[in-house]
Amino acid sequence: MKKIGFLSFGHWSNHPAYKAQTASDTLLQSIDLAVAAEQIGVDGAYFRVHHFAAQLASPFPLLSAIGAKTSKIEIGTGVIDMRYENPMYMVEDAGAADLISGGRLQLGISRGSPEQVIDGWRYFGYEPAEGETDAEMGRSKALEFLDLLKGEGFANPNPYPMFPNPPGLLRLEPHSAGLRDRIWWGAASNATAIWAAEQGMHLQSSTLKFDENGKPFHIQQAEQIRLYKEAWKKAGHKGEPRVSVSRSIFALMNDRDRMYFGQQGEGSDKFGYIEPEKRAVFGKSYAAEPDKLIKQLAEDEAIQEADTLLLTIPNTLGVDYNVHVLSSILEHVAPGLGWK
Template structure:
């Protein structure tokens, strides 16, 4: 059994074939898609976060809106780049969104990846400390976010406050109990996955990772997940770990599917660079008739190791078509793989 969610990049463009032509289109359609996905039995609605791009950026207003209009579906990100964040303000935003949703937030965060502009976090007012890299800064801010989510007081109260204070040091409000145990880390390397496990973070592993062995993508990702599970067990955390993998999976059940994704059927892993000195491997897309799709996916070792599969969706094709894409997986593929 696996949880099945969708992952939206939230693109928009003024293109004649796009249903999402403006930021408003994308935001409102994201809410509608989450509502419809819950109705058909999808377990999670997850959204990418990118800055300086015509894609979804500020997640908490969107997550709060979805939380207010749904009742069961998990709501999350994949991932928030912590280099751009004020960890304390983020604790308040996340707490509010989690309370609005009734404790359904599943936040994916990370140290960040190459962005649209050079050192974009500098425009947000952030600089690494002396001796830090920007990646170090992202991890440091991630740990500060986790620490403040615990709800322990840390701020000295004003002796003459506007409103009476409770005794002791003050914490950030609103506080949402349990949210600390629902934070995920997006890891592109084996070492970072181990670090995430040691710090009690669930693991998000996407469709790319550092090429650390030259093996096929799904095998490298499965090895990463096994290292994560081993490190989690050794750390002795009280709560159980969760692991998600992202995949582009399309069941070709009608002519429209074949028109859009028929050329994806023979795709293979690709090798590229995510940074000038970091070789990366990008996982293949899956697109085929349901019977063939089941056979292909059954060989994917990383999917077997994960408890959650996030289906990357073509959000620009509109709500109705994406509901069809998700429904086709639930109806024609998931049962054959034992996911349902």
């Protein structure tokens, strides 16, 4: 069994061909798409978080709205940049969204990706401690967030409160039991994947990772996943770790599909630099008729290692077209790979 979800970047632009021309369009269509995706059997609705861009940013209002209008589909992020976050306020937001959804939140967090502005987290009021890098700051905030999600009391109660306090130290509310076990870390390197396993977080691996040996993307990603699983086992955590990988996959079912994505299937992995001195490998897109897609995807080692596949979607093309994209994979590709 493999869970299949979608991952939306939540773009919008005042372009005549786009269905999502405003932030309102994107937010409302994201809700509608999650509802429709649940109806056709998609397992997860995941959303990217980018600041200072015409894309989805603050995730919890959207996740809460989707949680209130759906009943089964997993709801998540991929990923929240912890450098921008106040862990305490985030615990309250995440707890509320998880309770509204009935415990379906699968929250992806990370150090974050290259930004639209220079050190954008500084505008949010955050600075690394002396001798600390921004990446270390992000990981430190992640650990604080994980600790707070346990729901243990830590704050001294006011002896003259507005409302009566329970005995002992107070915790943040609302608390959602079980959410701590549904936190994922977006890792771009083998080392951070191992670190995520040691902390008891699930793993999200995208269509990009740091190039660590020059091998094809799917092989490097599969190696990363195996190292993660080994570290999880060594750490002695209870339960099984989950791993998601993201892919751009389009089944070419009609002329419209071929017009939009026909050329993407002829691409290959790309190597380049996302930050100075950080060489990365970008995974190729898949676009072909279903029978050819089945053969191609069966050879993707990382997809085989993961229990969850997140399909990146062209959200600007609207809800109906994206339902077509997702249903084409579910109906014509997944069965041929034994995923359902």
